[in-house]
Amino acid sequence: MKKTLTALLALTASPALAEGTVNVLTWEGYADASFITQFEEESGCKVTATYVGSNDDFAPKLLGGGGVYDLIAPSIDTTALMIDLGLVEPLDTAAITGWGDIYQKFRDLPGLQRDGVHYGMPYSWGAIAFMYRNDVFTTPPTSIADLWNPDLAGKVSLWDDKSAIYVAARLNGDSDIYNLTDEQIEAAKAKLIEQKPLVRKYWATAGELVDLYKAGEVVISNTWAGYQSSLLAAEGIEVTEFIPTEGAEGWLDAWMVVKDTPNRECAYKFLNMQLSALGQCGVANVNGYSAANPVAAKACMSPEQFTALHQDDPDYLDSLMIWTALGERFEAYTNAWNAVKAQ
Amino acid sequence: MSGPRSLSTVLILGIPILWVVVFMLLPYGIIVTYSFWVKAYPTFKPAFQFGNYLTLVTDPQYVQVLLRTLKISALVSVLSLLLAYPFAWWLVFRCHNQSLKTWAYMAVIAPLWVSYLLRAYIWKTILGTEGILNSFLMSTGIISEPSSLFLYNQFAMVVTLTYIFIPFMVMPIYTALERIPANLSEASSDLGMAPWQTFLKVTLPLSTPGIAAGFTLTFCLSFGDFIAPFLVGGPDGNLIASVIQSQFGSALNWPLGSALSIVMLVIVLAIVSLSDRIEARANTGAH
Numbered sequence: 001m002k003k004t005l006t007a008l009l010a011l012t013a014s015p016a017l018a019e020g021t022v023n024v025l026t027w028e029g030y031a032d033a034s035f036i037t038q039f040e041e042e043s044g045c046k047v048t049a050t051y052v053g054s055n056d057d058f059a060p061k062l063l064g065g066g067g068v069y070d071l072i073a074p075s076i077d078t079t080a081l082m083i084d085l086g087l088v089e090p091l092d093t094a095a096i097t098g099w100g101d102i103y104q105k106f107r108d109l110p111g112l113q114r115d116g117v118h119y120g121m122p123y124s125w126g127a128i129a130f131m132y133r134n135d136v137f138t139t140p141p142t143s144i145a146d147l148w149n150p151d152l153a154g155k156v157s158l159w160d161d162k163s164a165i166y167v168a169a170r171l172n173g174d175s176d177i178y179n180l181t182d183e184q185i186e187a188a189k190a191k192l193i194e195q196k197p198l199v200r201k202y203w204a205t206a207g208e209l210v211d212l213y214k215a216g217e218v219v220i221s222n223t224w225a226g227y228q229s230s231l232l233a234a235e236g237i238e239v240t241e242f243i244p245t246e247g248a249e250g251w252l253d254a255w256m257v258v259k260d261t262p263n264r265e266c267a268y269k270f271l272n273m274q275l276s277a278l279g280q281c282g283v284a285n286v287n288g289y290s291a292a293n294p295v296a297a298k299a300c301m302s303p304e305q306f307t308a309l310h311q312d313d314p315d316y317l318d319s320l321m322i323w324t325a326l327g328e329r330f331e332a333y334t335n336a337w338n339a340v341k342a343q
Numbered sequence: 344m345s346g347p348r349s350l351s352t353v354l355i356l357g358i359p360i361l362w363v364v365v366f367m368l369l370p371y372g373i374i375v376t377y378s379f380w381v382k383a384y385p386t387f388k389p390a391f392q393f394g395n396y397l398t399l400v401t402d403p404q405y406v407q408v409l410l411r412t413l414k415i416s417a418l419v420s421v422l423s424l425l426l427a428y429p430f431a432w433w434l435v436f437r438c439h440n441q442s443l444k445t446w447a448y449m450a451v452i453a454p455l456w457v458s459y460l461l462r463a464y465i466w467k468t469i470l471g472t473e474g475i476l477n478s479f480l481m482s483t484g485i486i487s488e489p490s491s492l493f494l495y496n497q498f499a500m501v502v503t504l505t506y507i508f509i510p511f512m513v514m515p516i517y518t519a520l521e522r523i524p525a526n527l528s529e530a531s532s533d534l535g536m537a538p539w540q541t542f543l544k545v546t547l548p549l550s551t552p553g554i555a556a557g558f559t560l561t562f563c564l565s566f567g568d569f570i571a572p573f574l575v576g577g578p579d580g581n582l583i584a585s586v587i588q589s590q591f592g593s594a595l596n597w598p599l600g601s602a603l604s605i606v607m608l609v610i611v612l613a614i615v616s617l618s619d620r621i622e623a624r625a626n627t628g629a630h
Contacts, residue, residue, distance in 0.1 A: 054593065056592060056593030056594075056595075057592065057593075059385075059386075059595055060591060060592045060593075060595065063386070081385055084384075084385040085385045085386065154491050162593070196578045196579065199577070199578040200491070200495055200577065200578075201495045201577055201578065202578060204573070215471050215472060215473055215474075216472050216473050216489075217471065217472055217491070217494070217495070327384060328384050330384070330595075331382065331384075331594065331596070334589075334593055334594045335594070338404060338586065338589060338594065339402075339404040341578070341581045342404035342405070342407050342408045342581055342586070343404075343407070343579065
């Protein structure tokens with residue numbers, strides 16, 4: 001439905017091609033009006049955004065008769081799959097101003113390149129933190145085990161994503177979460193099934209998690225650090241994010257150019273804008289995520305924000321378990337998560 | 344000149360044939376083909392094997408979800424029937440005010456014109472912990488603490504699906520009841536039958552085709568639903584359509600998703616043919 005709509009929009013928009021368009025498949029906030037409007041006016045490129053709820057949405061949307069999108073922004077665990085599927089094309093890094101300003105360790109991530117050729121432009125990063133309602137806890141939770149606390153029955157939520165396996169595995173003491181054996185996945189599955197009676201709802205989108213907290217249905221969950229908590233703060237609901245003692249996953253989102261895009265010119269204008277102060281502070285202000293380009297970030301952030309988003313401390317990302325492509329093991333993880341939900 | 348005649352023949356035969364080919368044989372053919380393929384990173388590759396069907400039987404998660412979906416669909420159909428039948432019966436036999444009749448009938452049908460999503464969302468606000476139902480129960484003193492028992496579970500799914508699909512039960516039953524000649528029940532009471540006997544021996548059997556049609560519609564619609572589990576279902580609310588969605592989506596396993604779709608199609612076809620048989624028997628019995 002959404003696809004036909006976008007296709008229709010693309011059709012009706014084509015006579016105005018002289019002006020240019022760019023169709024992006026991305027996360028909520030990454031094409032927010034607060035900074036996209038300025039880009040549209042300056043570049044003459046109309047931005048049409050479609051949003052995903054999970055990294056698992058990119059491949060099906062592009063495989064099921066793609067051709068509609070010019071740019072996508074998958075996370076570091078999904079970028080390799082996009083390259084393997086032949087859905088994206090090599091980046092012309094020379095056409096991207098500020099490419100050299102991106103944190104070196106991000107540019108060099110193996111998931112973003114193939115045979116030394118770059119396919120992904122790092123954009124933003126952060127942690128999959130945990131979060132709780134301040135008014136419910138006298139002792140602040142510090143561990144993943146708090147999401148297994150029977151006292152919180154019916155008040156717990158977890159992201160409806162294969163990352164639930166990562167969470168349960170860490171609770172089981174299996175810290176090599178991206179290389180779990182079949183037995184360890186089985187143990188994580190059992191742990192998640194044990195948790196089910198406590199779960200109110202598995203959240204699927206950022207908006208849904210916010211609604212669950214707002215409606216008083218949920219008091220503790222995992223979250224995209226910086227994002228839902230600020231949406232809740234705006235609603236007057238006080239929540240606190242925390243990195244549990246078992247550690248948290250880290251993510252990095254990168255822009256990729258869809259193979260044979262007809263809108264390459266606007267696509268590169270868009271990439272340049274996203275890596276500049278406008279795009280880097282745009283996403284930092286809207287989503288509360290950290291920026292991949294510290295030079296641009298320094299230019300537009302207050303010193304407080306710069307420090308709060310760990311921009312002067314990229315080693316912080318090393319303390320997080322950065323998402324990795326699961327490759328052949330992908331199926332084992334998703335299958336286990338589906339089995340949990342089937343119970 | 345045979346020109347115009349052959350053109351009209353082509354149109355008369357061609358349109359339905361084209362319809363069947365384009366809208367039925369082609370898509371189902373593709374799904375059937377996929378169901379024999381195998382998953383191979385990063386996507387899947389052509390093959391001819393029954394591994395996907397075998398997985399559906401051997402991995403308990405699929406049978407489990409299938410049984411749950413059958414249970415939810417059956418509950419929705421039964422609940423719809425229990426609510427819809429007395430209502431339709433009252434409309435046809437007891438409501439003599441024509442404008443009230445039209446108004447009451449429209450009250451059931453009108454929600455069909457409202458977006459499905461909106462109707463499902465409404466139930467979220469009614470059933471929630473801080474929702475309308477809880478506020479009402481607390482203000483009347485029936486409960487002192489808000490209950491979380493109404494939303495995010497199978498109960499909420501049954502209620503929501505019943506609300507959404509009940510027009511499909513009311514309409515065929517209403518039509519079936521309206522077709523019953525009034526003189527039949529008069530004759531029945533002339534022969535000394537009590538009203539309840541007349542109902543059991545005349546009205547109910549004659550309305551069986553309507554019940555069968557309504558049951559089939561509500562059952563099959565619920566059976567294929569994936570919005571209700573997403574919006575009001577809880578952790579134990581996964582239905583078969585959601586599983587198919589995740590196989591085509593996140594799991595990127597179209598072959599398994601296709602096999603699951605074929606199993607679902609077979610079940611729906613079995614129910615439709617069973618319902619046809621019941622209707623046919625009821626119709627011949629009436630003669």
